[in-house]
Amino acid sequence: VAPLRGADMAVAPFFSADGDWVGFVDSNDQSLLKKVSVLGGPALPLCKVPTTVFGAAWTLDGTVILGVQGRALLQVSDAGGEPQPLTELDKEARDTDHLWPSVVPGTPLILFVVNGNGRTPLTAGQLAVVDRQSRKVVKLGITGTHPRYIPGGYIVYAVEDGSVRAIRFDAKQVSVSGNPVPVLDAVGVKTSGAANFD
Numbered sequence: 543v544a545p546l547r548g549a550d551m552a553v554a555p556f557f558s559a560d561g562d563w564v565g566f567v568d569s570n571d572q573s574l575l576k577k578v579s580v581l582g583g584p585a586l587p588l589c590k591v592p593t594t595v596f597g598a599a600w601t602l603d604g605t606v607i608l609g610v611q612g613r614a615l616l617q618v619s620d621a622g623g624e625p626q627p628l629t630e631l632d633k634e635a636r637d638t639d640h641l642w643p644s645v646v647p648g649t650p651l652i653l654f655v656v657n658g659n660g661r662t663p664l665t666a667g668q669l670a671v672v673d674r675q676s677r678k679v680v681k682l683g684i685t686g687t688h689p690r691y692i693p694g695g696y697i698v699y700a701v702e703d704g705s706v707r708a709i710r711f712d713a714k715q716v717s718v719s720g721n722p723v724p725v726l727d728a729v730g731v732k733t734s735g736a737a738n739f740d
Contacts, residue, residue, distance in 0.1 A: 547582030554595065554736070558620065559602040559645075565620075567595045575608060577620065589618045589625050596663070596734055597642035597688070599652065601674075607652050609641035611734075615654060615672065628652070629672050629679055639663065640670075642735055646691045649713050650674040653689040653697060655735055656681060663687055663735030664702050671716050680716045684709065687735035700737035704729050 549555070552566035561580065565588065568574040575588040575595055588606060597609040604620045607628060614637075616625035631637040639657040646653060652674060655667040667687040672679045686699035686707065697711045697718065706726040709718045730738035 546578060546580070548578040548585040549582075552576075552578075552585075554597065556598050556600060558600045563600075563620070565598055565600060565606060567598075573610075575606070575618075586622070588620065588622050591616065591625060596639070596736070597644075597654075599643040599645045601645055601652075602647075605674075607643040607645075609639070609643055609654065611641075612639055615640040615643055615652070617674075628674065629654075629677070632656075632679075636660075641667070642688050644688075644690050646671075646713055647693075651713055651716065653691060655687050655689065657735070662733040664731055664733045667735050669697065669699060673716070682718050684718065684722065687731070688737035688739070690740065698725065698739075700729055700731050700739065702731065704731055706737070706739055 551569045553569045554567045556565045563577045565577045572594045573591050576585040578585045591610045593611040599607045607617050614629040614631045617628045618625040629640050637658040642655045644653040652672050656670045657663040669682045669684045686701050689697050689699040696708045698708045705724050707722040708725045709722045710720045
């Protein structure tokens with residue numbers, strides 16, 4: 543294990559789809575997203591957003607999807623630029639944030655967390671999916687945070703008690719089935735919805 547040159551002020555790292563780059567949030571300015579080669583070198587800025595970045599995911603087509611406190615999901619080219627909206631907050635449902643995006647490989651689907659009602663993502667986060675092509679959002683009816691797709695058709699996610707749970711997910715139907723099953727305990731979770739697993 544060795545420090546990655548150029549990423550000494552990095553938090554919340556995530557890999558590019560090809561594994562050649564690491565994206566991260568600058569710990570000195572958590573509204574600034576950067577990237578650095580896995581070989582090290584100078585960090586390059588991707589974008590700056592109005593508030594704190596809460597999660598990012600890198601798609602195969604070179605787009606970075608990011609969650610931003612108090613905003614819907616944004617997307618930006620991995621070459622950098624001005625972030626553009628991917629989702630819209632549902633004001634009738636009192637959504638306040640769309641956070642912690644994650645790619646479902648081989649599909650246009652992005653898993654994420656919908657937060658609202660003036661509560662924290664850890665206590666009130668609801669798992670959801672957006673189709674990048676249609677922009678349709680499907681709420682899955684599950685309270686949790688930091689979702690990740692697992693090959694074989696599962697979503698794993700953290701909950702308030704620090705456990706990680708799994709539930710079967712059908713990417714074609716964009717739906718879950720069965721009951722969540724605990725798979726890991728004692729994972730560090732924060733009120734922001736950040737969870738220490740991947």
